[in-house]
Amino acid sequence: MKNWSSLRPAVGLLLFLELLLWMAVLAGWFTATSLVPSLTLHRLDSVPILGMTALLTVLMIGHLRWRHKVIQTLADAEQIASVMPGYRIFIPTWKFVMLRVAMAFLIIAWLDPKMGSRLQEVESEGVDMMVALDVSNxxxxxxxxIARLDLAKRTVKRLxxxxxxxRIGLVVFAGEAYVxxxxxxxxxxxxxxxxxVHPNMIPIQGTAVGRAIETCWQGFDKGSEASRxxxxxxxxxxHEDDVVAAARAVNQDGGSTHFLGIATLEGAPIPAFDSRGRPSGFRTDQSGQPVVSSLDEVTLIEAARAGGGTYTRASxxxxxxxxxxxxxDGLEEARISSVSYVDYEHVLLPWLIAAALLLLIEMLIPKRPKNRPTAAYAVLCMILVVENPLFAQSDSRTQMVEGTQAFxxxxxxxxxxxxxxxxxDESTSATALYNQGCALLAAGDTDAASSAFDRTLxxxxxxxxxxxxxxxxxxSALLQGNAExxxxxxxxxxxxxxxxxxxxxxxALAKRLKQQQDQNQDGEQN
Structure with missing residues (x-):
C-alpha cells in the first residue's frame, strides 16, 4: 500500500532558504557598507519591518500542514493521482519562496538604499562646548x-x-576620564x-571631576576662534583631585566652566546590582550600613566661581x-565649517526589477507539472544566461564614490x-565637475576650481x-581678491x-572688499 509523502523535506527547505536569505542580506549589507561607507537607508528606523516578514514563512509552514491534512481526507495515497492529477508537495513551496524573496526585495526598495555622491562644505556660527558626564556608581x-545618570543624559540631549x-563633545568620567x-x-x-553610556564602561570607579575638566580642555580645537x-x-x-584648581585653570586660559548638580542635598542610598544588572539592594560600608550619596554643593559653587561659569542644581x-x-549667548561665536553629503544617489531600482522578475517567475510556475517544458523554465534560463547590466555599477559611479571617500x-x-x-560620463558629468571644483578649492587651486564650476554651469x-x-x-573669486x-x-x-x-x-564680504579696494584706489590717486 502506498504511503503519503512526509512534509518534513518541504518544511526543511523553507527553513533553510529563510536562513539563507537572512545570511545573504546581512552579509551583503556589511560588505556593501565596508566598500561604500556612505551607504545608508533613507528609512533606517523602519528596518524592523523587514524582520517581520519572517512571519510569512511561519504562516506558510502552517498552511502546508493544514493543506496536507485536508488532501489526506479526500483520498488515499494511491488514489490521489486520479483525484488531483499532478499533485506535488514542493510546487507550492517553490512558488512561496519566489513570493517571499520578492517581498523582501520590495521592502528593501521601500527602505530606499542610498549613497552619498556629492560633498559640500557647510558653515555655521557657534561656540565649542565639551560636556563632562559623571558615570560613577x-x-x-x-x-x-529617576536615576541621576538618566536625568543627566536627558539634560545633555536638551542642551x-x-x-x-x-560644536559639542562628550567626556565620560569616574575615577578616570575619557573622550x-x-x-x-x-x-x-x-x-x-x-x-x-553606563557606569561599567570605566573600570576605575571614583569621581575625578578635576581630571574630567582637564580632559575636556584638551579636547578643544586649539585653532578655533570660537569661545570654549x-x-x-x-x-x-x-574624591580624587582638586576640582576648584582645574576650573580656575580653564578660566585663566580663556574658557569657562559650568556645573549642573545632579543630586539632592539630602541624598539617598547607592543601589547595588548583580552580574545581570538586576537590583540587589544597596551598597554598604564596612559596618554594614547603606552608603548614602548626597550633593556636595559647596564645592561645586566654589568651582563655578573659580571657573567663571554658573551653577545649577537639579530639581x-x-x-x-x-x-x-x-x-x-554673550560669548564670541566663530564660523564652523564641516563637510557633509548634500546629495545622494538612490539605488532602489535594481531591487524593484529583481522583485518584478521573481513575481513573473512565480506566476509562470504552474500549480501542477506538465510533460513539456514550461515557460517559467525558459524565463529562468534566460535570466541565468543573459547578464543583467542593471546590477553592475558603472565605472563613473564607482569613481564618484571613491572620489567622495578621498574627499x-x-x-x-x-x-x-x-x-x-x-x-x-555624461550621466554624471555635471555632478562630477562640481565635486571636482570643491576638491580643487579645498586644495587651494582657485583657478582650476573656478574653471570646473564654469563647466558645471x-x-x-x-x-x-x-x-x-x-x-x-x-x-573662489573672494580668495583671488576679485570682488566684482x-x-x-x-x-x-x-x-x-x-x-x-x-x-x-x-x-556681504565681497561688497566690503570692493569698498576697501575702491578706497585704496582713491587714496593712490590723491
Missing amino acids: SMMTEDVG ASSTSGD QCPLTTDLDALDLFLES VVVVLTDGEN SGFVELSPILQFK RDSQWEEAAILFGEAAK NQTKNADLRASAHYNKSL KAIEHAKSSLRINPNNPEARHNL
Whole structure:
C-alpha cells in the first residue's frame, strides 16, 4: 500500500532558504557598507519591518500542514493521482519562496538604499562646548525622581538641541576620564554615544571631576576662534583631585566652566546590582550600613566661581538650562565649517526589477507539472544566461564614490582626479565637475576650481546645483581678491536660492572688499 509523502523535506527547505536569505542580506549589507561607507537607508528606523516578514514563512509552514491534512481526507495515497492529477508537495513551496524573496526585495526598495555622491562644505556660527558626564556608581542613585545618570543624559540631549550651530563633545568620567565623542555638529552621532553610556564602561570607579575638566580642555580645537565652554554634570562628590584648581585653570586660559548638580542635598542610598544588572539592594560600608550619596554643593559653587561659569542644581526630574544658555549667548561665536553629503544617489531600482522578475517567475510556475517544458523554465534560463547590466555599477559611479571617500579623507588631489575621470560620463558629468571644483578649492587651486564650476554651469540646468556652483564661484573669486566677480556670482546664487545664508555672507564680504579696494584706489590717486 502506498504511503503519503512526509512534509518534513518541504518544511526543511523553507527553513533553510529563510536562513539563507537572512545570511545573504546581512552579509551583503556589511560588505556593501565596508566598500561604500556612505551607504545608508533613507528609512533606517523602519528596518524592523523587514524582520517581520519572517512571519510569512511561519504562516506558510502552517498552511502546508493544514493543506496536507485536508488532501489526506479526500483520498488515499494511491488514489490521489486520479483525484488531483499532478499533485506535488514542493510546487507550492517553490512558488512561496519566489513570493517571499520578492517581498523582501520590495521592502528593501521601500527602505530606499542610498549613497552619498556629492560633498559640500557647510558653515555655521557657534561656540565649542565639551560636556563632562559623571558615570560613577553614585549616579545610579534615584533621589531626583529617576536615576541621576538618566536625568543627566536627558539634560545633555536638551542642551545639545538648544545650541544650534555649536560644536559639542562628550567626556565620560569616574575615577578616570575619557573622550566619548569629539567635537561635532552631528547631534545624531552624539545621541548614539549617549545611548551607550553606563557606569561599567570605566573600570576605575571614583569621581575625578578635576581630571574630567582637564580632559575636556584638551579636547578643544586649539585653532578655533570660537569661545570654549566646559559643562560638568555630576553629583559633586569629588574624591580624587582638586576640582576648584582645574576650573580656575580653564578660566585663566580663556574658557569657562559650568556645573549642573545632579543630586539632592539630602541624598539617598547607592543601589547595588548583580552580574545581570538586576537590583540587589544597596551598597554598604564596612559596618554594614547603606552608603548614602548626597550633593556636595559647596564645592561645586566654589568651582563655578573659580571657573567663571554658573551653577545649577537639579530639581525632581528636571534641570534648568537657562543660566548656561544665557551665558553662552554673550560669548564670541566663530564660523564652523564641516563637510557633509548634500546629495545622494538612490539605488532602489535594481531591487524593484529583481522583485518584478521573481513575481513573473512565480506566476509562470504552474500549480501542477506538465510533460513539456514550461515557460517559467525558459524565463529562468534566460535570466541565468543573459547578464543583467542593471546590477553592475558603472565605472563613473564607482569613481564618484571613491572620489567622495578621498574627499572625506582630505586627499584633495586624488579626489579631484577621480571626479575628473567620472566627468567623462555624461550621466554624471555635471555632478562630477562640481565635486571636482570643491576638491580643487579645498586644495587651494582657485583657478582650476573656478574653471570646473564654469563647466558645471555650462552642463546642468539643475537649480540646486547651479546655485551651489555660483556660490563656490563667488568663494573662489573672494580668495583671488576679485570682488566684482564675487559679487556677481553671489547674486546669481541668491537669485536661484534666496534663502542661502552662506551666499548672503559671501555677498556681504565681497561688497566690503570692493569698498576697501575702491578706497585704496582713491587714496593712490590723491
